[in-house]
Amino acid sequence: MRVVADTSKCVGAGQCVLTDPDVFDQDDADGTVVVLVDEPTGEHEAKAREAVQICPSQALSLAD
Numbered sequence: 001m002r003v004v005a006d007t008s009k010c011v012g013a014g015q016c017v018l019t020d021p022d023v024f025d026q027d028d029a030d031g032t033v034v035v036l037v038d039e040p041t042g043e044h045e046a047k048a049r050e051a052v053q054i055c056p057s058q059a060l061s062l063a064d
């Protein structure tokens with residue numbers, strides 16, 4: 001599973017970072033999402049799936 005982020009949709013809400021700061025960060029300049037680990041495993045995979053669900057702007061998606 002791979003995490004895909006569309007920064008053009010990201011509104012910098014930070015919900016993904018709160019869900020798993022090991023996988024997601026925010027750009028220092030504009031607050032948009034930075035994916036730190038694009039193929040998370042184990043508990044981080046579960047957290048990444050949760051982040052995709054809760055992102056308020058549908059900026060995150062999953063690829064195989």
Ligand code: SF4
Pocket residue numbers: 005009010011012013014015016017026031032033054055056057058059060
């Ligand atoms: S939760 Fe969505 S909108 Fe908020 S920072 Fe993460 S990707 Fe961007």
